[in-house]
Amino acid sequence: MLKQRNKAYTTTLGTIRRKMELLKKIHRNNKQIDFKSIWNKGTFIFDSNVLLDLYRLPISAREDLFSVFQNEKFKDRIWIGFQVLLEFLNNRLEVISDQKNKFNQVKKLVESTISEYEESNNTLRKELNNLKLAQRHSLIEPEKYIKDKNFKNSKNFLKEFIEYLDKLEEKQFDVNEDDIIKEKVLEIFKNNVGISFDQESLENIYKEGEERYKNQVPPGYMDGSKKGFYPYENKNFKRKYGDLLLWKEIIEKCKKEKTEYAVLVTGDIKEDWWQKKRGKKLGARMELLNEIYSQATDLDTFYMYDTSSFLQYAKLEIDENIKDSSISETKELIELSSQERLKIEKEKSKLRLKNAKIDFVEIQNKISSVKKEIEKIKEYQNKVSNTRTNIYLESDENDEIKEYAHNLGYLEAEQDEELKRLNENLKQLEKYKSKFILDFYKKRKK
Numbered sequence: 001m002l003k004q005r006n007k008a009y010t011t012t013l014g015t016i017r018r019k020m021e022l023l024k025k026i027h028r029n030n031k032q033i034d035f036k037s038i039w040n041k042g043t044f045i046f047d048s049n050v051l052l053d054l055y056r057l058p059i060s061a062r063e064d065l066f067s068v069f070q071n072e073k074f075k076d077r078i079w080i081g082f083q084v085l086l087e088f089l090n091n092r093l094e095v096i097s098d099q100k101n102k103f104n105q106v107k108k109l110v111e112s113t114i115s116e117y118e119e120s121n122n123t124l125r126k127e128l129n130n131l132k133l134a135q136r137h138s139l140i141e142p143e144k145y146i147k148d149k150n151f152k153n154s155k156n157f158l159k160e161f162i163e164y165l166d167k168l169e170e171k172q173f174d175v176n177e178d179d180i181i182k183e184k185v186l187e188i189f190k191n192n193v194g195i196s197f198d199q200e201s202l203e204n205i206y207k208e209g210e211e212r213y214k215n216q217v218p219p220g221y222m223d224g225s226k227k228g229f230y231p232y233e234n235k236n237f238k239r240k241y242g243d244l245l246l247w248k249e250i251i252e253k254c255k256k257e258k259t260e261y262a263v264l265v266t267g268d269i270k271e272d273w274w275q276k277k278r279g280k281k282l283g284a285r286m287e288l289l290n291e292i293y294s295q296a297t298d299l300d301t302f303y304m305y306d307t308s309s310f311l312q313y314a315k316l317e318i319d320e321n322i323k324d325s326s327i328s329e330t331k332e333l334i335e336l337s338s339q340e341r342l343k344i345e346k347e348k349s350k351l352r353l354k355n356a357k358i359d360f361v362e363i364q365n366k367i368s369s370v371k372k373e374i375e376k377i378k379e380y381q382n383k384v385s386n387t388r389t390n391i392y393l394e395s396d397e398n399d400e401i402k403e404y405a406h407n408l409g410y411l412e413a414e415q416d417e418e419l420k421r422l423n424e425n426l427k428q429l430e431k432y433k434s435k436f437i438l439d440f441y442k443k444r445k446k
Contacts, residue, residue: 013224025300026289033301034261039317042261042301045079045250048087048242049267050307053333054181055095061326062181065307068314068322069188074271081194081249083242090230092182096174099105108160109404114158121151194249199235205248209241218272218285220244243272247288263303265310267334273304281306306334356440363433370426384412 054062069078081089144268197205213221220243229236237245254262264284266273275282284304292302305313308331315322 038261047266048084051088061329064322064326079192081246082196083245125393137320222272
């Protein structure tokens with residue numbers, strides 16, 4: 001009996017210690033993390049936005065990132081999930097197209113500036129001529145400065161800029177041309193890609209994701225409005241669950257391979273990945289750390305870098321030749337993406353507000369319409385009731401008109417039923433209106 005008690009006590013103590021260790025891992029700060037081991041032994045996982053940013057970054061920054069991927073001390077420790085490869089291949093043409101379109105956008109702006117400048121110059125000359133300064137003023141001589149030569153020189157730098165853009169555009173490959181970035185990415189990660197989930201696993205993840213997103217459990221709930229899917233074999237990979245699918249891949253990899261150190265490098269700085277306080281990114285969300293440490297029990301550390309921070313520390317740990325400009329350019333790109341996302345979110349919020357107002361007005365109109373119907377019926381009922389009462393009072397007992405008055409009673413009963421139906425309808429509309437207002441403010445808080 002004593003041995004059994006000691007065994008139970010030892011088991012309970014072990015469980016308590018494991019739980020304490022888990023809590024300590026989740027709530028570590030950066031000073032308590034072994035970054036030396038992370039950079040010497042860790043597996044570095046790259047998100048699809050990091051790969052897609054290779055198209056957006058200046059050539060020098062792109063080459064620095066490629067050089068890190070191919071570094072002898074590092075190349076065997078890089079990995080991408082199948083979901084990352086799928087998103088990269090499906091979205092690259094859109095990014096290439098956007099890069100190509102930017103040339104036309106910039107040239108149109110410059111050409112517009114030249115046109116406006118020419119128009120302003122013509123207006124200036126016309127107004128100066130109207131002033132007749134040569135005849136009416138003894139000192140002002142605009143013709144000394146307002147000359148064709150000066151005007152032409154002032155436009156030259158803009159025309160030179162357009163010529164420069166034309167030359168650059170020749171170097172920018174188009175959507176129907178060979179994609180050297182894609183080929184390089186595929187070559188670098190050819191032996192370091194995850195395996196896709198089967199259909200049953202996908203369905204289970206989608207079902208779980210639906211509940212997670214409702215309760216804002218990270219990652220991915222901020223992509224809940226994304227539509228469509230990526231087809232592969234006989235499966236459809238839903239876009240809105242892309243982050244969650246990657247996260248599940250990361251956990252499975254760490255579990256199966258008993259990974260000790262894992263790092264996710266991402267250009268995504270949304271709150272459904274990052275814990276943020278006072279405007280600072282503190283690391284992965286606590287929910288993510290709890291989930292991965294609970295399931296991948298051999299994992300000592302899960303950490304996250306944005307692309308710029310990754311290059312900054314890669315310069316210290318892997319390749320000192322990484323340029324400072326590459327670090328700053330990736331940071332600027334992340335900040336720009338964040339600003340664009342906020343802009344899109346504001347536009348979506350405005351649209352939701354506009355649609356909500358339209359829906360609210362529609363509900364209010366229905367309520368007003370039902371109330372008017374109720375008032376009409378009540379008014380009609382009063383008239384019928386008064387008519388029936390007057391008939392009974394003014395007619396003899398055997399008068400035939402009393403039968404008419406009796407039939408009016410049936411009409412009143414029918415109107416009572418209609419009034420009951422309308423009041424029930426009004427009650428439901430008022431209930432729906434209250435729920436609509438409550439849901440609206442809940443969404444606003446989110």
